[in-house]
Amino acid sequence: MAFGNIPTVLTAEEIINKAFKGSSKITINDREHFYWVRNTAMARVQAVSQTIDAVLLKYVSAFPSFDNLHPFYYELAELLIGVNPIKKSLGGLDWCRKQVAAIASKHLSQMRKTRNEDTIERLRESAYGRIASVVKQLAPDLEFLNKVRNEIKKIPTVDTVAPTIVVAGFPNVGKSSLVKLISSATPEIAPYPFTTKGIHVGYFEHKWVRYQVIDTPGILDRPLEKMNEVERQAVMALKNLANLIIFIIDPTGHCGYTLEDQERLLETVKGLFQVPLIVVENKMDLSKTDSDRPKISTASGAGVDAIVKEALAILHKNMPKMEAIREGF
Ligand SMILES: Nc1nc2c(ncn2[C@@H]2O[C@H](COP(=O)(O)OP(=O)(O)OP(=O)(O)O)[C@@H](O)[C@H]2O)c(=O)[nH]1
Ligand SMILES: [Mg+2]
Missing domain, CATH: 3.40.50.300 (P-loop containing nucleotide triphosphate hydrolases)
Incomplete structure (x- = not known):
């Protein structure tokens, strides 16, 4: 298939819930209470950031690379949807991946430096809050890409070589x-x-x-x-x-x-x-x-x-x- 199999694109809310829910199951045990708290909090922040990155990357790679597309598909995608808006939204996903990684890395490094359990919890909450807010900014792009996915599914597969x-x-x-x-x-x-x-x-x-x-x-x-x-x-x-x-x-x-x-x-x-x-x-x-x-x-x-x-x-x-x-x- 020219457009591959594009998975359903989740909403921003669904992506956030999925990442937070998954991370809440993580605990890193340690005999020393402080390390238990810190390592668990850090692992959770890391997991949230990795889950979001994986989900967004999955979308970015599932969409076709328009520059290498056969002109029939390219022009049809342009006609039915518009290639530039799709590229822009995919660019938004990449932007978000970078932001999430940066937020996670900044908070993790601060968590690593502190010996205070309250500070650890505050940093974890702050990381979650900022990550959620960045992902929420993607809401229109995700919604649009899901519509695109449904439109693209209607484009028939043609044999571009057969007479x-x-x-x-x-x-x-x-x-x-x-x-x-x-x-x-x-x-x-x-x-x-x-x-x-x-x-x-x-x-x-x-x-x-x-x-x-x-x-x-x-x-x-x-x-x-x-x-x-x-x-x-x-x-x-x-x-x-x-x-x-x-x-x-x-x-x-x-x-x-x-x-x-x-x-x-x-x-x-x-x-x-x-x-x-x-x-x-x-x-x-x-x-x-x-x-x-x-x-x-x-x-x-x-x-x-x-x-x-x-x-x-x-x-x-x-x-x-x-x-x-x-x-x-
Ligand atoms: N009597 C007769 N009717 C025909 C013939 N070919 C097609 N039809 C009828 O003409 C009508 C249109 O046929 P389609 O094959 O749907 O025409 P089309 O060109 O694909 O139409 P669009 O998809 O609307 O552009 C249908 O009612 C057919 O049954 C024919 O050779 N003789
Ligand atoms: Mg017809």
Whole structure:
């Protein structure tokens, strides 16, 4: 998985309670009462600081290092959440780890110097209080990172190496229906636009090569800055993953959009993405145009095999190295 398995991010309060509760169980016995008191207090402060450090470090390391992320994931994270706020909050966690370590070390060294039991207890309390207050300052960051974690979980894992077909077009034209027919993906299909709200990934195998097929949300022909978050995810997939685009047109009017609008989007897509493109007219069981474009019906399956064949031929032609490897088997 691109984002690994990010654990639930605890709240500041939960982290503090966890650390304090764990430390309260520690006692370091000594025959001499003073040492018993001092060593116990010191061990507790140390334990509190170590627990907090371990918890925060776990979060920092569980989040991906955004600078090494594949552009598809990076841009999707940027679109859905915003990379800078995530980096800022993770930076906050690191800041807190340093503060906690410094507070602990300062108090421990003072505890080491005193022979007074009351002073020891006062120092322990002061360390606890300051540590708690620093962790409490993290509350908004922790809450935000937990939300990020839940958003990140929704980002699908894609194969960034497999030859990839991205299926695109206006809403409701039959993209998901095609993806479901030709790959292992099981996207939702429904008779209204914007059924697909994110990227769905499926695979099929042909002669020992695994091909990736990506279903995208429908896009309307409008400038990128006017597109909503759902449409932009389609653009991210087209831009960062496609080796070939299958552009579906529904010329029957069944989808609720005109042929002219769809043709305009096709021109936009051609201009934006420099990858081979197959234009297919779907729903030929309802009606068909007399264009010379390939025609399919995902309802009856007519014409679909021919499209897959054409897609494979184009992918092979564009990936001579892959073909050579494949032929070598
Ligand atoms: N008659 C007919 N209906 C079709 C065909 N292909 C798809 N449909 C119907 O068209 C509607 C939309 O199909 P989807 O596959 O969900 O379309 P989509 O392009 O993925 O739609 P969004 O995800 O909303 O963008 C559904 O009611 C399908 O059953 C076809 O070849 N013939
Ligand atoms: Mg769909």
